[in-house]
Amino acid sequence: xxxxxxxxxxxxxxxxxxxxxxxxxxxxxxxxxxxxxxxxxxxxxxxxxxxxxxxxxxxxxxxxxxxxxxxxxxxxxxxxxxxxxxxxxxxxxxxxxxxxxxxxxxxxxxxxxxxxxxxxxxxxxxxxxxxxxxxxxxxxxxxxxxxxxxxxxxxxxxxxxxxxxxxxxxxxxxxxxxxxxxxxxxxxxxxxxxxxxxxxxxxxxxxxxxxxxxxxxxxxxxxxxxxxxxxxxxxxxxxxxxxxxxxxxxxxxxxxxxxxxxxxxxxxxxxxxxxxxxxxxxxxxxxxxxxxxxxxxxxxxxxxxxxxxxxxxxxxxxxxxxxxxxxxxxxxxxxxxxxxxxxxxxxxxxxxxxxxxxxxxxxxxxxxxxxxxxxxxxxxxxxxxxxxxxx
Numbered sequence: 142x143x144x145x146x147x148x149x150x151x152x153x154x155x156x157x158x159x160x161x162x163x164x165x166x167x168x169x170x171x172x173x174x175x176x177x178x179x180x181x182x183x184x185x186x187x188x189x190x191x192x193x194x195x196x197x198x199x200x201x202x203x204x205x206x207x208x209x210x211x212x213x214x215x216x217x218x219x220x221x222x223x224x225x226x227x228x229x230x231x232x233x234x235x236x237x238x239x240x241x242x243x244x245x246x247x248x249x250x251x252x253x254x255x256x257x258x259x260x261x262x263x264x265x266x267x268x269x270x271x272x273x274x275x276x277x278x279x280x281x282x283x284x285x286x287x288x289x290x291x292x293x294x295x296x297x298x299x300x301x302x303x304x305x306x307x308x309x310x311x312x313x314x315x316x317x318x319x320x321x322x323x324x325x326x327x328x329x330x331x332x333x334x335x336x337x338x339x340x341x342x343x344x345x346x347x348x349x350x351x352x353x354x355x356x357x358x359x360x361x362x363x364x365x366x367x368x369x370x371x372x373x374x375x376x377x378x379x380x381x382x383x384x385x386x387x388x389x390x391x392x393x394x395x396x397x398x399x400x401x402x403x404x405x406x407x408x409x410x411x412x413x414x415x416x417x418x419x420x421x422x423x424x425x426x427x428x429x430x431x432x433x434x435x436x437x438x439x440x441x442x443x444x445x446x447x448x449x450x451x452x453x454x455x456x457x458x459x460x461x462x463x464x465x466x467x468x469x470x471x472x473x474x475x476x477x478x479x480x481x482x483x484x485x486x487x488x489x490x491x492x493x494x495x496x497x498x499x500x501x502x503x504x505x506x507x508x509x510x511x512x513x514x515x516x517x518x519x520x521x522x523x524x525x526x527x528x529x530x531x532x
Contacts, residue, residue: 142257143372144245145279145287146264148224149296151241152181152217156210158273167207172197178529180212184296220272227267231260236372244284246372258301265299283307283368285320292318307366312339319363321356323386325470326431329353338364353431381419383407384473390429392468399527401458404474405451406521412476413508418443420478422453426461427471434465443480447507447521448500450476 148154152170157163163183169191171180177197189204200207221240228235231254234246247260254260261278268276277298279290286307290300302310316338317327333352335341341349342364349357362368373379383404391397401424412419423437436457440449454474510519520528 142248142251142280142282143284143287144247144257144261144264145281145284145291146228146243146245146261147277147291147295148241148268149275149277150181150183150187151221151274152212153183153186154274155213155217155220157183163208163210167191167204169197169200169204169207169209171209171212172200173209220274223272224268224276227264227271230267231264234372234374236374244287244372261299261301265297281307283366284370284372285363285368286310286366288320289314289318308342311364311366312337312342314338316341316360319360321359321386321471323470324388325390325429326356326386329431355433356427356431379479380423380475380477381408381411381417381479382423382425382473382475384425384471386427386471387469390468390470394462396526396530397458397462397469397472398455399524400472401454401474402451402521402523403527404472405454406447406524408474408476409445409447409450409504410508412445412479413504416482417479418445418482419450419476420480421476422450422457423475423477424454424457424461425471425473425475426458426465426469428465429468429470431470432465433471434461436461437477439478443478445482445504446500447504450474451521451523 153168156168156170165185166183167186167189168183169179169186170182172178172195179191179193179195179197179200181193182191182200186200186204186207189207191200191203191207197209217240224241225235225237225243228243228245232245232247232250234249236244238244247254247257250260251257254263257280261280265276265278268274275297277291277295278300279287279292280301281287281290282302282304286302290302291298293300314337316322316330316335319338322330330336330341335344341360344361346358346361349361351357353360385400385404391400419440420443421437421439423435425433425435427433438453438457440453444450458472507519
């Protein structure tokens with residue numbers, strides 16, 4: 142059985158915990174009444190429609206009484222490490238998705254600690270007693286079902302779905318609950334008369350693949366409770382990937398390049414954080430008609446350099462745009478052929494390429510600054526248009 146654990150309004154809850162006068166008040170982390178972007182919002186603020194990535198000015202308009210606080214990313218990271226330490230008390234199979242969210246495989250821990258549900262409740266209790274924070278937990282045999290379960294009763298939720306109950310659990314839920322179904326995908330499914338997962342489950346697979354290609358098959362499998370993906374810790378992962386599905390299909394070349402730059406930064410930072418190198422770079426590219434394409438490139442040697450990963454991904458994006466110039470609804474960047482940073486490598490007969498040592502120093506400094514002041518405080522200029530886009 143798998144657990145999906147999601148800390149509730151993590152950044153804002155930490156601020157409310159550390160400053161009792163903020164408890165019960167609408168708290169916005171990041172942004173301001175003038176400029177900036179919201180990094181997180183307490184549940185009291187969310188009731189006014191405030192959410193992450195919203196301009197601070199808009200948040201102030203929605204809730205004039207909101208309390209804006211400056212992010213303390215280094216502090217949140219420390220708390221996040223404590224949370225992960227609690228996870229690792231129960232299983233080494235932890236796949237973090239972010240500071241405040243992770244999948245756990247506790248199948249091998251049941252003899253020691255009891256059922257998956259019991260482990261989930263123990264983790265919730267320890268997070269509350271040691272950190273004075275709440276987490277929502279989903280327990281299920283499949284990753285995406287555990288994720289959905291953890292989202293249903295937030296905050297401080299706990300939902301368990303047995304193997305026999307997966308289909309009855311999924312059927313009444315809206316299709317938007319499925320991984321990869323954004324606003325555009327939801328509208329297209331609604332046009333076919335499909336609003337619930339149960340309706341999607343009984344649609345002929347051929348009809349879905351005819352309309353959406355491989356994405357249609359992916360949705361059909363999820364709706365039928367088919368998801369073979371397991372929990373893969375970063376240190377044992379065969380690949381590391383990040384992708385984005387767009388609210389509106391994109392055609393702007395500069396924006397698409399900015400997305401690829403942003404995703405390459407995220408992937409490279411995870412490589413360095415876990416002391417890994419990659420030998421290949423891939424991009425995933427989904428058109429507005431849901432046809433999906435992929436391209437891969439094997440590098441001359443393993444790397445953890447943001448610049449090298451971005452240049453490889455950018456080149457494949459350029460090639461893809463020439464071949465498939467239609468509007469794009471999803472872009473992904475991944476790296477594979479992972480090895481430990483200290484693993485033996487084929488050495489070059491020549492010196493480091495011009496500027497390579499400088500790039501390593503840049504990556505080091507950027508990682509340090511991001512750990513101190515947040516992921517979106519320092520980034521490549523090529524990522525700017527995506528990171529500072531208007532909602």
